[in-house]
Amino acid sequence: SEVGGAWPSQVTSPDIRWKEVDFDGAAYMSFNSSHDVFGDGTVILVPMYGHTPGAIGMFVTTASGKRFLFCGDAVWNAGAIDGERPKFLPAQWLGDHDPDMTLQMIHQLHTLKQSDPNLLIVPAHDGELHHQLGFYPNWVK
8 A cells, every 4th residue: 555545646646737727618507617628518617616615516428418417525415415405514614615605506506406307416425326326437328
């Protein structure tokens, strides 16, 4: 195992070429700005305010037409979107940079899910949903 654990290997490797994202695109879905990564609409990044400064969401449209929104830590499980529930209080205190903005983002995700039921919103830590989807590339099919 690498000294320092997994996290440093994911963010401090000299092989990683970090690049700041410019949200230079027009409004996308319910978001005021966006960035089309490949210029073809398959991967669209949007700002996800509240949890941490600089957090992003990623819309992915697969070749089969499946559509996903990977929403990071805006919520920890998909049920929180349905019920418009924030994280439990200690987690809010420790993890959410702006709790009010996080609540607004949860409401935005809830409204987006209601308006587009074919869009699957995937929180980063929803183990049950990840188990249902399977590992990449299984969820792409």
